[in-house]
Amino acid sequence: MVLILMKDIVRDGDPVLRQEAAQVSFPLSEEDQKLADDMMEYLVVSQDPEQCEKYGLRAGVGLAAPQVGVSKMMAAVLVPAPEDGGKSPFTDVIINPVIISHSVQAGALTEGEGCLSVDKDVPGFVPRHDRITLRYQDTTGETHKIRLKHYPAIVCQHEIDHLHGVLFYDHIDHEHPFEVSDDTVLFE
Numbered sequence: 001m002v003l004i005l006m007k008d009i010v011r012d013g014d015p016v017l018r019q020e021a022a023q024v025s026f027p028l029s030e031e032d033q034k035l036a037d038d039m040m041e042y043l044v045v046s047q048d049p050e051q052c053e054k055y056g057l058r059a060g061v062g063l064a065a066p067q068v069g070v071s072k073m074m075a076a077v078l079v080p081a082p083e084d085g086g087k088s089p090f091t092d093v094i095i096n097p098v099i100i101s102h103s104v105q106a107g108a109l110t111e112g113e114g115c116l117s118v119d120k121d122v123p124g125f126v127p128r129h130d131r132i133t134l135r136y137q138d139t140t141g142e143t144h145k146i147r148l149k150h151y152p153a154i155v156c157q158h159e160i161d162h163l164h165g166v167l168f169y170d171h172i173d174h175e176h177p178f179e180v181s182d183d184t185v186l187f188e
């Protein structure tokens with residue numbers, strides 16, 4: 001049962017999307033645990049075409065707490081498994097995430113990015129780090145230090161941006177939206 005619907009998703013213009021979110025303390029309050037569960041549930045349901053349609057959702061691979069009006073350092077990430085089978089490259093609720101190191105090399109999606117909180121299309125490459133080392137806590141409070149590259153790294157950076165009041169189009173060079181440095185990894 002979806003508990004977060006599109007009506008619950010805050011849209012660009014609301015100041016909460018431009019705030020620095022607050023650190024989350026452990027053990028999680030019941031409210032924070034429920035929020036984590038609800039955000040992950042939104043992603044799972046939104047990635048099921050039938051349920052997505054049924055509830056009128058926009059499919060998402062990530063969802064950050066500020067997008068549902070909660071200015072806390074928490075985001076759910078569900079990177080879909082590749083079509084040719086296999087498991088999701090990264091699925092977790094990342095709390096108090098910090099990118100502790102990253103590649104010099106940039107990466108960007110050839111189709112640009114979108115955002116559940118931004119109703120308009122904003123064309124252009126969104127240059128990010130192609131590879132990152134991410135430290136975060138999961139909902140149990142356990143600290144993880146993981147290396148991500150390409151799409152999972154892009155998704156996590158998009159979500160972590162939300163926790164710092166940054167939206168994807170802030171990274172687009174509006175003078176030259178489809179120009180990136182020649183060593184940038186561009187991928188589908």
Ligand SMILES: OCN(O)CCCc1ccccc1
Pocket residue numbers: 060061062063064067109112113114115116117154155158159162
């Ligand atoms: O913040 C999550 N959200 O707005 C859903 C879209 C997430 C996303 C879309 C394109 C590239 C990376 C991440």
Ligand code: NI
Pocket residue numbers: 114115116117158162
């Ligand atoms: Ni977003």
